[in-house]
Amino acid sequence: MGFLYVVLIIYATLVGKASESVSAPAMFVFGDSLADSGNNNYIPTLAKSNYPPYGIDFPQGPTGRFSNGKLAVDLIDHYIKGRITLCFVAELLGLPYPPPYSDPSTNGPQMLPGVNYASAASGILDDTGKQYMGPIPLSKQINNFRETASRIFGLFGQNVTAMNDYMSRVLVIMSVGSNDYLNNYLRPDLYTTSTQYSPLAFSNLLVQQIGQQLLALYNTGVRRFVVYSLGPIGCTPNQLVGQNCNDRVNQMVVLFNSALRSLIIDLNLHFPGANLAYGDVYGIVSDVLINPTPYGFSVSIQGCCGVDTGRVQWNCIAGIAPCSNRNAYVFWDSLHPTEALNRIIAQRSYAGPQSDIYPFNIQQLASQ
Template sequence: MALSLLASLFLLLVVQSGDSANVPAIFIFGDSLSDSGNNNYIPTLAKSNYPPYGIDFPLGPTGRFSNGKLVVDILAEMLGLPYAPPFSDPSTMNNLQILQGVNYASATAGVLDETGKQYMGSIPFNRQIDDFQQTVSRIYTLFGQNTTAMNAYISKALMMVSIGSNDYLNNYLRPDIYSTSTQYTPLAFSNLLVQQIAQQLLALYNMGARKFVVYSLGPIGCTPNQLVGQSCADKVNQMVLLFNSALRSLIIDLNLHLPGVDFAYADAYGIITDILVSPNSYGFSVTWQGCCGAGNLQWNCIAGTAPCNNRNSYIFWDSLHPTEAVNRVVAQRSFAGPPSDIYPFNIQQLASI
């Protein structure tokens, strides 16, 4: 009883102090674009808990695949919330901070369970949802097994979903390892992924989630890892656009047919394409090269290497992931942007619902 009272008082303080009183917590699902350190605690080759990763992050290398903050970190700041701790950290579930959010994202993870298997040990979306279920059970205990209070809390929490890039980069586009490109046309594969995402989002809904922000895939054909000379791999981007179109249609359909739910579709593809087309207008001068010294064929930063000094001038940090400067643009435009950036409402509007 004392513990549940403490949790209730803690939640009251969170709601009163946060910039958006209707968002007491942020729960994060995804891949390396959102991973805040989950892969540190699992046996996998996909890790970034070493320098020069984190060179501009206040805590140094934490497992974030960037020089500094991720989009989800910046959005947490905008919502008046702390950075959501990684679920895989053994201390996370014993901390009352879970009432302000948890990060389940895992580098190389995909919509499909098999995606990224060549790196071993990543946490696919289905397992991330299982981990969220554990968190919900823990919160239920903290609320003194008060179902009404817990459901009210979960319904106000924000679910952030950004996943699917690895289903292309580390599945469909790797015919040496996976057979998906021979089994499915690009259109059929995009439909397969979005049908799976529909079931995964429904699982979160059935656990009480009601506020969602779902990000499209970015133009992964324009990452240094995928470039053809100094041009984007159009074939790859066309695949991504098929996926994004189906995902946007799904979000519209879920808003129409799921009672009490509010989904927002954030167009990361459009936002990052704007940056790539007009880099100077955003303060960027280096478009096709990663800052941290990774070669285009080696996607990750080489441990101990010195990165570029003018990091705010670079779009890409390594050969796949953006710099904090780009993450800040994506966060700001999805937080307060027009319907062309995030539809049918932005995060600031979603928070006020």
């Protein structure tokens, strides 16, 4: 009974602190390497980034984040919880960000401020990324969330009222789908999807799957969602044609994003009591790539770290020093953003206009 009392006090404090600005006691993250905070460190997969120079600008060094520093979801978590709450959580639980679900130490009250389920190389489809062995697909991430919810319910002493209140306030962030193209549809040497589906049919298949997973989350009691579009994958260093964006790939991405935006609009009409936002990463990143100078960037067609193009074609070579002017680079390796670009994505989706995130931004969503 004493332990339950402590848990409820922690939850009440989180809600109270957060309500000074917004009302979201927890953030749960789903997705791929753009959101993975270290889950792949604990599973048998080849898709890892827990070595230098990854994390060169992150306080804890290489943690499994695919960037030089913070991810967009790290920065959004900071904005949502506010400096006061963030310091409170860090002091009380030692968790400045939602911890990776796969980390064995992630348990008990540590889960109350949120958990990260994202897994690098994973996708919407279970088969995506199989060549990397073992990434956690979106469907499995949702199942892991159900397990977390069950454990949190136990922390609340099976108190249905407290649990329902908690679940209705938490924020879900989802950023997934890039690998369904990069490590599935665009790899006919390994997958048959490009012969089975037209680009339009494939985009519809992916978005239908996302809709099913969002429904599964809704049925657990979650009511606040942010679902990010895919960025302009064809403009990443990995996909460039010479020094130009791969228009064929970007056209596929646009089909997916259009279907996803329509899904979010539809679910807002058909999920009673729920609020879902569509984050336009494609538009935000395209703005930067079209006119990088006002954002402080001078390099947008190559990654900051050294990449072995003959082997894996995307990740940093271990032990090779990256560029020194990292804030000037849009991309960290040949696929992933630098912290500087992640910060722009986080800022514009947190407080931006409807052209960046629709129909409301994260600040508005978390305050409802």
